[in-house]
Amino acid sequence: MESDLPTVNVRLWHADAVVLFDWLMSTDLDAVPITHPAQKQALADLLSQLEFDVDADIAGSTSEEIAAAQAEVARDMGW
Secondary structure, three states: OOOOOOOOOOOEEEEEEEHHHHHHHHHOOOOOOOOOOOHHHHHHHHHHHOOOOOOOOOOOOOOOHHHHHHHHHHHHHOO
């Protein structure tokens, strides 16, 4: 179902998307520190978008692919 709400397209490096999806799937969103309930909803919306991005097949990542993505992202850290 298409929403009439304005949207924003965010381009992510595939490895970042895999790492974010894995983290969001394994995180208790009720335990994430928030200052407004909309923040938790935005994280849930991001998870949903990553889960159903069929083109990128993020949700189908194997444990080996997740580990490789984590290594790629960690290697690219500038801090």
